[in-house]
Amino acid sequence: MKVLVGWCDPTCEAKWKEVDLSYRDIPLQSWLGDHCFIKKHIDSDLIPLWIKGPLDIWHKILKQVKTERNARILRWPVYDRDFLPARMDKRFTQWSQKGITSYWKITKNNELKSFKQLQDNYNLEKCDFFRYLQLRHYYNKSIKYLEEDEAGILKILLDSSNGRPPKKTISKLYACLQTERKCNKTYIKTKWEKEAKITINEEVWLNICNSVIHMSSSGLWKEFSWKCLVRFFVTPNIKSxxxxxxxxxxxxxxxxxxxxxxxxxxxxxIKIAPYWSEVIKEINTKMDLNLCCDFTVVFLGNLPRN
Ligand SMILES: [Zn+2]
Incomplete structure (x- = not known):
């Protein structure tokens, strides 16, 4: 996905990007809004594997998060296969040379900018007005967002296209994917509750999740603790x-x-019980605490706030 952000971002200068973009006459950024077009190219041998890779991933994301429709805003009118006038009228190629590249560039608040604005910004002539009407009609029918998505993955690509790629790109992309997949983690809590025959309320669960993050400055132990909490390890039950x-x-x-x-x-x-009582005894002595031998406290980490 980071490669796609690089393709879109005009401030990104890299040799790999030049190589990628040199493969086809149609800019790769403009493909991202057309999943059928991408699919066709993934299945063909017209592009090299290192371009197919990112495109394939994007194609899967489009399907997963149902952003297919919204992503159309990334298309460029001149290369938009569904916009028939551009296929018959070479004047749209000139528009693109004048700077009218993608749809997002000529829209504001989900509306196509006025003819006057386009005329002023891109030096269009009076005779272009009919083409503008054709474009506006098509835009309102097929491109315009049905539902705006303020924080989605598409927003990252649009911001990048505007020369504002996010800082910590990978974290941002990852967070977006997680949110859009609606990855809810409460099923983990439910599993613990069922196995340990306990109830963990929301506040306690939050405290548990927080203590995994703050328990240690060591990345290794944080990871280990997290793996225990999210039930990462393969138990005999799972193995069977x-x-x-x-x-x-x-x-x-x-x-x-x-x-x-x-x-x-x-x-x-029962074989591990002596271990736990020993550990708790040591912690209580060394740190002058009074922790009880409780699963939620000692294992899951529902530690007292202080
Ligand atoms: Zn056992």
């Missing part, structure tokens, strides 16, 4: 499902449990 073999669901410490999930492996198992 993979292998379709109930034998494999037995606790690997031979504690007698025949269906060992996360709660059992990390907390409940």
């Amino acid at each position: 499902k993979y292998c379709n073999d109930t034998e494999k669901a037995k606790c690997w410490r031979n504690s007698g449990n025949v269906s060992a999930g996360h709660f059992h492996i990390f907390w409940e198992c």
Whole structure:
């Protein structure tokens, strides 16, 4: 995705970008609004693999987040295959040379700018007025956002096209993808509640998630802690499902449990109980605390605020 941001961003200067953009007469940025066109090229051998890669990813994103329709704003009238007048009338090529490239460039607040504005900015002539009407008609029918998306991934591409790529591009892109996939993490909470037979209210869950981030300055331990919390590790239970073999669901410490999930492996198992009581005793002595041997506090990290 970072490659796409680079294609769009006029301030991005790089050798790889020159190479990428030199492959076809039609600017790659203008392809991004037309998923059928992208699909055609992904399936053909007209472009090299390193261009197909990013395009393929973008094509999948368009499908996943249903931004297909909104992404049309990235098209350029002159190359827009659905805008018939541009295919018959060479004058639109001149428009593009004069600077009328993409739709986003000639719109404001989801409306096509007036003919007067375009005339002033791009030096259009009176005889262009009919073409303007054709364009406006098509824009209102097929390009205009049905629903504006203020923070989506498309916004990143549009900002980049305007020469304002986001700082920390990858983090921003990632955050967008997560939000648009509506990745809700409460199912993790529900699984803990079910296994440990407890209730974790929203406030406690938030505290738990926060303490994973703030517990240590060490990236390694933060990651480990996060993996424990989100149930990353493969337990006997999971293994038995993979292998379709109930034998494999037995606790690997031979504690007698025949269906060992996360709660059992990390907390409940009788073989690990002495470990926890020792650890808690040490923490309480060294830090002068009075933590009780509670799963939510000690394992999940619902630590007292102070
Ligand atoms: Zn066990």
